[in-house]
Amino acid sequence: MSIEIRKISKTFGTFAALRNINLVVPDGQLTALLGPSGSGKTTLLRIIAGLETPDATDGAEIRFAQQNVAGIDVRDRRVGFVFQHYALFRQLNVFENIAFGLRVRPRQTRPPEAVIRGKVKDLLKLVQLEGLEGRYPAQLSGGQRQRVALARALAIEPKVLLLDEPFGALDARVRQDLRRWLRRLHDEIHVTSLFVTHDQEEALEVADRIVVMNQGQIEQEGSPDEVFHSPASAFVMNFLGNVNLFHGRVEEGKAVFGPLVMEAPAGPLSHGSPARLFVRPFDLDIQLQAGADGALAGRVTRLQSAGPVVKVDVTTAEGQPMHVELSHERARQLQLAVAQAIFVVPRTAHVFADDYAI
Amino acid sequence: MKRTPTDMPPVAATHVRENDPRWVRATLIAITVLFLGIFLALPLASIFTEALRKGIGVYLASFRQPDAYAAIRLTLLVSAIAVPLNVVFGLAAAWAIARFRFCGRNVLLTLIDLPFAVSPVISGLIYVLLFGLHGWLGPWLNEHDLQVIFAVPGIVLATLFVTFPFVARELIPLMEEQGSEEELAARVLGASGWQIFWRITLPNVRWGLLYGVILCNARAMGEFGAVSVVSGHIRGLTNTVPLHVEILYNEYNFVAAFAVASLLALLALVTLGLKTAVEWKVRRDRAESAASREGSTP
Amino acid sequence: MWHIGRTNSPLPGFRLTLGYSVLYLSLIVLLPLAALLAKASAASWSEFWRIALDPRAVASYRLTLGAALAGALINAVFGFVVAWTLVRYSFPGRRLLDAIVDLPFAMPTAISGIALTAIYARTGWIGQWLEPLGIPVAFTPLGITIALTFIGLPFVVRTLQPPLQELEVELEQAAASLGASRWQTFCRVLLPTLLPPLLTGFALAFARALGEYGSVVFISGNMPMKTEITSLLIIVKLEQYDYTGAAVIATVMLGASFAILLGINGLQWWFNQRHRAGA
Numbered sequence: 001m002s003i004e005i006r007k008i009s010k011t012f013g014t015f016a017a018l019r020n021i022n023l024v025v026p027d028g029q030l031t032a033l034l035g036p037s038g039s040g041k042t043t044l045l046r047i048i049a050g051l052e053t054p055d056a057t058d059g060a061e062i063r064f065a066q067q068n069v070a071g072i073d074v075r076d077r078r079v080g081f082v083f084q085h086y087a088l089f090r091q092l093n094v095f096e097n098i099a100f101g102l103r104v105r106p107r108q109t110r111p112p113e114a115v116i117r118g119k120v121k122d123l124l125k126l127v128q129l130e131g132l133e134g135r136y137p138a139q140l141s142g143g144q145r146q147r148v149a150l151a152r153a154l155a156i157e158p159k160v161l162l163l164d165e166p167f168g169a170l171d172a173r174v175r176q177d178l179r180r181w182l183r184r185l186h187d188e189i190h191v192t193s194l195f196v197t198h199d200q201e202e203a204l205e206v207a208d209r210i211v212v213m214n215q216g217q218i219e220q221e222g223s224p225d226e227v228f229h230s231p232a233s234a235f236v237m238n239f240l241g242n243v244n245l246f247h248g249r250v251e252e253g254k255a256v257f258g259p260l261v262m263e264a265p266a267g268p269l270s271h272g273s274p275a276r277l278f279v280r281p282f283d284l285d286i287q288l289q290a291g292a293d294g295a296l297a298g299r300v301t302r303l304q305s306a307g308p309v310v311k312v313d314v315t316t317a318e319g320q321p322m323h324v325e326l327s328h329e330r331a332r333q334l335q336l337a338v339a340q341a342i343f344v345v346p347r348t349a350h351v352f353a354d355d356y357a358i
Numbered sequence: 359m360k361r362t363p364t365d366m367p368p369v370a371a372t373h374v375r376e377n378d379p380r381w382v383r384a385t386l387i388a389i390t391v392l393f394l395g396i397f398l399a400l401p402l403a404s405i406f407t408e409a410l411r412k413g414i415g416v417y418l419a420s421f422r423q424p425d426a427y428a429a430i431r432l433t434l435l436v437s438a439i440a441v442p443l444n445v446v447f448g449l450a451a452a453w454a455i456a457r458f459r460f461c462g463r464n465v466l467l468t469l470i471d472l473p474f475a476v477s478p479v480i481s482g483l484i485y486v487l488l489f490g491l492h493g494w495l496g497p498w499l500n501e502h503d504l505q506v507i508f509a510v511p512g513i514v515l516a517t518l519f520v521t522f523p524f525v526a527r528e529l530i531p532l533m534e535e536q537g538s539e540e541e542l543a544a545r546v547l548g549a550s551g552w553q554i555f556w557r558i559t560l561p562n563v564r565w566g567l568l569y570g571v572i573l574c575n576a577r578a579m580g581e582f583g584a585v586s587v588v589s590g591h592i593r594g595l596t597n598t599v600p601l602h603v604e605i606l607y608n609e610y611n612f613v614a615a616f617a618v619a620s621l622l623a624l625l626a627l628v629t630l631g632l633k634t635a636v637e638w639k640v641r642r643d644r645a646e647s648a649a650s651r652e653g654s655t656p
Numbered sequence: 657m658w659h660i661g662r663t664n665s666p667l668p669g670f671r672l673t674l675g676y677s678v679l680y681l682s683l684i685v686l687l688p689l690a691a692l693l694a695k696a697s698a699a700s701w702s703e704f705w706r707i708a709l710d711p712r713a714v715a716s717y718r719l720t721l722g723a724a725l726a727g728a729l730i731n732a733v734f735g736f737v738v739a740w741t742l743v744r745y746s747f748p749g750r751r752l753l754d755a756i757v758d759l760p761f762a763m764p765t766a767i768s769g770i771a772l773t774a775i776y777a778r779t780g781w782i783g784q785w786l787e788p789l790g791i792p793v794a795f796t797p798l799g800i801t802i803a804l805t806f807i808g809l810p811f812v813v814r815t816l817q818p819p820l821q822e823l824e825v826e827l828e829q830a831a832a833s834l835g836a837s838r839w840q841t842f843c844r845v846l847l848p849t850l851l852p853p854l855l856t857g858f859a860l861a862f863a864r865a866l867g868e869y870g871s872v873v874f875i876s877g878n879m880p881m882k883t884e885i886t887s888l889l890i891i892v893k894l895e896q897y898d899y900t901g902a903a904v905i906a907t908v909m910l911g912a913s914f915a916i917l918l919g920i921n922g923l924q925w926w927f928n929q930r931h932r933a934g935a
Contacts, residue, residue, distance in 0.1 A: 091558075479906075486899075492897075
């Protein structure tokens, strides 16, 4: 079931947490809401769930499939919500936590006890917690709690599944395992899912689609490939990994950054307007001689080869520090040494002028 | 007034620090033992000593008088009415205050603290001025042959006034600390308001509630000043146990006075015992909830 | 007066619980309080002050304030020692002593009153030793002070215990590592941190003592102008069917209680501000 959001804004006092959000979360996909803290992503998630009420704006709508749910109480929205700190019922054991959503149904629609038991057993199996049904939340590890919370949310057969920083409270190792597991789980059950995260790696690894948010607005939405390789804004570029930044100007239709001359962004840009060049460390190459296309002269200040790539710190002739990542093979070819004079050449770069992308 | 002594007094051996010099430690411990001994233990001991001064037979005989019997019955009746009413109020007020932000919230909180700041005598006086013969509603009540002051309803009202904060004051900080995420989760899963209350909220606050009930009950049974103003001291009819003690004492019937007083002293000791036990439970619950929020295995 | 607007929580029951709470408080608290103020304002302005400043009333204020202040001061000193000892040292009987600190709360005030009187009377356990020294306790202001000390003790101890526990060991170790003596550490590092809660506890004990009745009436002797506390004066006026007089004195007491309540809230606020700034 798809989620459609139209013209949703939310203000807390004078603070605009969300500004005119329009978004479609496609049916059956796993979508990440990615952004720094304070970007409004959790607020958006809670509004979709019905835990917050959006500002009363004309035309504001939230639709599950085609149905407008804006006036529907959180109780009747049938969303599965996984809270950041899980919010497991501490006085109930794992079994009763998962069964809760079925047990509180009105008598007419409540399934018989045998059905509830069978369903909880199935869910326990799905989240790999068989045998732990008698434990209480305090007796579980963080990862186990997370999976109980997920099973509990799935028990009511939600139309959509919403997860608020699902891995935020876990330590790094468990987090890695769990997110792969979540991806596999989603491939099994295919319920439309939306999760909030501030960790770009997590979003890139798990999600089918990524919605990047900043200051209450959507910066870009697309597949992980799209947002990573064709960032729509300087913010997205910056947020999705390390970048090297150069400041330059637009001159006669070209963007000029010292010795580097690039295609300027499309659009009527006046001569002399400022431009910014973003290059990811692995999109830079190092050469020992200056090539034809223009290169930045610099000196190696630090080499770090322990790791999957060789990290080279360079200071350009203008005194700007740069980070370059080379494959071990390339580094061996070059035989680099600290203090060596070299030339840095960008293979792929993104030029933004006045914050409009190419 | 965030912290008054009705909050949990925290004792944990983990904070013990032995790094002060021996003589300082010895002196301070001696002062503490002496001070608490003279000011607290001695009065407690004196009650039982005075009560048993003329032997166990006279002690027990003090309870066999019809007036004493009636006083005990009235005290039990008053607390049986006041405590449940205040439990309902405490739960309602805690739900409104701890789960919602609204205009006037602080006024409500201050109002709940009020009986702690008001002299018990004034707590009684206000009902005399409202329901007494010369009060606002006195003439009307008189016409309809209803008596509040110098009767059981007045005693119940005065007791309600001095005891209503206990449950609410215990629950509000506890529920604020626990947060509303579990209740929200229950709501998302389709639970009704009552289902949330009975299945989630009440189990989560049960020890804090019990703690409040214990304190509320102790005060309800032991209240003297407020009740004294509204009771009229009619023997066998409007005398609660503390008032009965006063009458016996003023008649120089010391043994009987202390004998009946020893009942209330026992109640106080039971209260302290229960309170200590419940505090231990609550602290453990809080530690658990803190641990479960950390998100790692304890 | 009440803004019953929807709040932003999706939890149900707001109107029901708030409505019930407000109704309950109105019936139990606001309506009777209004009756008191109405009665007090029935007296004219000059009448009000004549009653409020009657020599017998003034004597009772002086006694009540003085004894409450003395009791609160004694508690500030000894309560500090008790809290310090109970938190920082372990010794046999510590838990028992800690539990018994709440006795003045748990014990009905009248019972405390007759017990204290029995101890400090001329023939009592302590009275028999003090009397020959020319220090009569029962039926004197000293007796009242002792009763008010008894009643106020838990306030100081229980207010001080949490901040004492939160004191970080590192704080003392850091001071020591910088060359401070134990006494310097106490005066310059620990005391400033503990002063706000100590003041709060003092104010709470003082406020409680001002209105105390049950534990005092037995030991005080109740002689007008000498050992008659203000709470008792209200009862005396009531027994003389002087409702206006009782209401006026009660209003004065209420005013004093509110002033202290405000003061305590101010202290807490100051304490929290400092706490936050320090954190």
